[in-house]
Structures are given as C-alpha cells and as structure tokens.
Amino acid sequence: MCDKVLLDARRLLCPMPVIRVQDCVKTLSPGTLLEAVCTDPGALNDIPAWCRINGHQLVETRAKGDEYFVVIEVCEETQ
Numbered sequence: 336m337c338d339k340v341l342l343d344a345r346r347l348l349c350p351m352p353v354i355r356v357q358d359c360v361k362t363l364s365p366g367t368l369l370e371a372v373c374t375d376p377g378a379l380n381d382i383p384a385w386c387r388i389n390g391h392q393l394v395e396t397r398a399k400g401d402e403y404f405v406v407i408e409v410c411e412e413t414q
Contacts, residue, residue, distance in 0.1 A: 338363075338364075338366075338367045338368065339367070339368040339369075339370060340359065340363060340367060340368070340369050340370070341370050341372065342355060342356060342359050342369060342370065342371045342372065343372055344356070344371050344372060344373045344374075344375075344378065345372055345373060345374045345402065346374055347373070347374075347375060348375050349375055349377045349378075349381060350381070351375075352371060352373045352375055352377075352378040352381065352382065353378070353381045353382055353385050355371070356369065356371050356382055356385065356405075356407070357385065357389075360389075360391065360407075360409050363409045364409065365409055365410055365411050366408065366409065367408070367409045368394065368406055368407070368408055368409075369406070369407050369408075369409060370404060370405070370406045371404070371405045371406075371407075372402055372403075372404055373402070373403045373404075373405070374401055374402060374403070375403070376398075376403055378403050378405060379396050379398070379403050379405065382405040382407065383396065383405065386407050390410050390411075391407050391408065391409055391410045392407060392408040392410055393405070393406075393407055394406040394407060394408055
C-alpha cells in the first residue's frame with residue numbers, strides 16, 4: 336500500500352496551490368500519493384500541467400461542490 340499525503344490548499348488562489356504541491360513533493364519519496372484539496376478551479380488544469388512538466392504521474396482529478404481534488408503519484412526526479 337502506498338503512503339498518501341493530504342495537502343490542504345483551500346482558499347489559495349493561483350499560483351499558490353501549485354507552489355504548495357511543488358514544495359510538498361520535494362519532501363516526499365517516489366511512489367507516495369499526494370492529494371491536493373483546492374477551492375481554486377484553476378488547480379484542475381495547473382497541477383496536471385505541472386506534473387507533465389516535472390515528470391510526476393496524475394492519478395485523478397475530481398470536483399465535489401466547491402472543492403477540487405487532484406491526486407498525483409510522486410515519481411523519481413529527472414533533473
């Protein structure tokens with residue numbers, strides 16, 4: 336079973352959810368799942384784009400009410 340970390344990025348506007356994800360990923364081991372909970376709908380596009388650029392795996396995006404969830408798997412750093 337993979338470790339799963341929850342990141343509360345609610346009430347933060349762009350670009351802060353992505354910055355919080357980036358900062359959190361730096362502290363995690365490859366294979367860890369990170370679930371970001373956001374209230375900025377732009378996070379549904381911004382975080383997946385950041386994942387593509389940085390080589391992390393997008394697992395899931397979903398919305399529930401006014402909250403948006405993005406789950407990523409931390410991958411090995413390629414840089």
